[in-house]
Amino acid sequence: MGIAKTLQVDFSEERFDLTEQGLSLLLSQFENSCRLRQFLAAFTDETQDLFDSILAMQRGRTLYDAVGANLDALGAIVGEPRDVYQYSELDYMFADRSAQGTDAVAVWVTNADMTAKTEPDDSIYRERIMFRIMKNRVLCASVPEITTLIKSFYGFDVSFVRSNAYTCSLAVPSHISAPALVSLTRFFDTLKVDHDTWAPYPATLSISDGVIFLPENWFATDRMNAQQCDSGLCAVTTKERLVEDE
Numbered sequence: 674m675g676i677a678k679t680l681q682v683d684f685s686e687e688r689f690d691l692t693e694q695g696l697s698l699l700l701s702q703f704e705n706s707c708r709l710r711q712f713l714a715a716f717t718d719e720t721q722d723l724f725d726s727i728l729a730m731q732r733g734r735t736l737y738d739a740v741g742a743n744l745d746a747l748g749a750i751v752g753e754p755r756d757v758y759q760y761s762e763l764d765y766m767f768a769d770r771s772a773q774g775t776d777a778v779a780v781w782v783t784n785a786d787m788t789a790k791t792e793p794d795d796s797i798y799r800e801r802i803m804f805r806i807m808k809n810r811v812l813c814a815s816v817p818e819i820t821t822l823i824k825s826f827y828g829f830d831v832s833f834v835r836s837n838a839y840t841c842s843l844a845v846p847s848h849i850s851a852p853a854l855v856s857l858t859r860f861f862d863t864l865k866v867d868h869d870t871w872a873p874y875p876a877t878l879s880i881s882d883g884v885i886f887l888p889e890n891w892f893a894t895d896r897m898n899a900q901q902c903d904s905g906l907c908a909v910t911t912k913e914r915l916v917e918d919e
Contacts, residue, residue, distance in 0.1 A: 736803060800856065831844060
């Protein structure tokens with residue numbers, strides 16, 4: 674599950690055919706001059722290559738399209754270095770994956786470390802940079818602000834169910850990907866701060882009461898649609914979270 678495309682910069686409208694535009698500006702008496710049109714096209718084709726290269730350079734410096742060193746530069750600008758951490762589920766058994774079935778890989782157990790100490794690839798690092806940008810832009814870390822930011826980032830809604838002061842459960846869609854769940858629930862300590870998160874949460878927040886997985890038509894007593902009794906599906910709450918032991 675990648676970043677929602679709502680924040681992507683669209684360059685499609687910036688690109689146009691310079692050769693076609695140049696030939697259309699010829700005087701009427703030269704419109705059928707084959708040699709002159711070929712001569713003009715030879716120059717405008719070179720200009721077109723330069724124009725396309727400039728657009729590609731600009732696109733390659735945006736968060737959605739940057740790779741490698743360009744992505745590292747964006748991370749340095751916003752204060753998110755490419756740390757050697759990456760979530761990985763490739764070493765554990767899954768009943769519905771042909772290459773990760775029984776007798777092929779290890780079985781995951783409660784409280785096992787589901788992380789790989791490797792440099793994150795560009796897709797994962799891109800999400801970390803976006804989270805850092807959101808954290809840098811948070812004003813007061815209110816619930817509406819956090820849920821709006823996560824919605825714009827992942828494209829789905831989340832909710833917080835408060836149980837005690839600064840303590841809550843996180844309600845997420847049942848189809849959430851494992852990396853997205855890790856990004857929203859992982860707390861870790863660094864040399865700069867304790868109890869840090871990738872998500873733009875306030876410093877005192879604790880999601881210690883578990884995660885609520887909501888299906889598309891989860892049961893609600895105050896609804897008269899597909900979420901009513903005998904129609905809606907039960908939501909599931911669990912206190913298991915995907916974390917890394919520091």
